[in-house]
Amino acid sequence: MITLARAALGTVLALSLAAAPLRPAAADTYPGDPDPVRGIVLPPLDSLISLLPPLPVPGSEYAGDLCRSGSSLCIDEVMARMRTRLDGLVATCSHSAIFSLAYLRVTENVSNAVRSGYFDDAKWLNRVDTVFADLYFRTTSDWEAGRRANIPAAWKIALQAEDDHAMSGLGNFLLSMNAHINRDFPYVLAKVGLTAPDGTSHKADHNRYNQRLDQLYVPVFKEEAARFDPTFDDINAGSVEETIAGVIMRGWREMVWRHAELLSLARTPAARRAVEKQIETYAALQAIGIRQFFTTPHPEKRDAWCAVHGATG
Structure with missing residues (x-):
């Protein structure tokens, strides 16, 4: 009952974040500026998220095969694979290049954050990043090779839309x-571990990255628009656009953690299957809504733009 209640509360929080207003930051402060407590500024939404503490998931040693050392070299290898993949997608103006570019920029940012000492547990972040990217590489490789039977519904919708040239870049x-x-x-976090062997939750590091993401929306949106789809940043709402992106991402990332907790605490195969169904359904429903809202009637304009500007990055 406690687990279900906390999961429900997490769902309510994630949904409420999509409508919660953000107070504009002071003119002389930026995401990542130091504060006397943790070395980062905590905007109001992050204070709200922190009101919901993590569930007591038992700690354990990492038992995975990828990045066992926890070294930052793991992320270096991930970024090399991402750059190779992106180059191939750009060469054909594939619509998959949009996410490939964004994912690379996020991973570069994670690498810089880890090396700067931004996180409490660098080894955990390196492992999470590596396992997370490996799942992406395997899913996209299976799709491109025609091995599609076991690809999750949310990914099928996303990848088919890329192949169909049916969507705007955004x-x-x-x-x-x-x-x-x-x-x-959620599967990645549950696999790598939500709690360190000494009982320390990794939730603080998970939340901490929200501020780093805030720094990425403007430059990534501008690069996507410059290279692949000039309508990408057409919302043109200034700080409001950044706020919307930050709110959505915080809501999604909070739900990710709560779903990972439910996976980690499932005590029977039936209980785990129930959680997996919840995760798959949640992501698929989000995908259906996005798919309907962002359809574009003129994909050829986007393709023509990419043919001229795509390789300029």
Whole structure:
């Protein structure tokens, strides 16, 4: 009962974040500026998220095969694979390049954050990043090879939309972000571990990255628009656009953690299957909504733009 109640509360919080207003930051402060407590600024939404503490998931040693050392070299290898993949997608102006570029920029940011000492547990972040990216590489490889029977529904919607040239660039971005975050990320966190062997929860590090993401929306949106789809940043709402992106991402990432808790605490195969169904359904429903809202009637304009500007990055 406690687990279900906390999960429900997490769902309410995630949904409420999509409508919660953000107070504009002071003109002389930026995401990541130091505060006397943790070395980062905590905007109001992050204070709200912190009101819901993590569930007491038992700690354990990492038992995975990927990045066992926890070294930052793991992320270096991930970024090399991402750059190779992106180059191939750009060469054909594939609509998959949108997410590939964004994912690379996020991973570069994670790498810089880990090396700067931004997180409490660098080894945990390196492992999470590596396992997370490996799942993306395997899913996209299976799709491209025609091995599609076991691909999750959210990913099928996202990847088919890319192949169909049916979406705006922003639509492709949101579909793949949804599939990789709302569908994939809970499994990754549950596999790598939510709690250190000494009992320390990794939730603080998970939350801490929200501020780093805030720094990425403007430059990534501008690069996507410059290279692949000039309508990508057409919302043009200034700080409001950034706030919307930050609110949505915080809501998604909070739900990710709560779903990972439910996976980790499932005590029977039937209980785990129930959680998996919840995760798959949540991500698929998000994908259906995005797919309907961001359809574009003129994909040829986007393709023509990419043919001229795509390789300029």
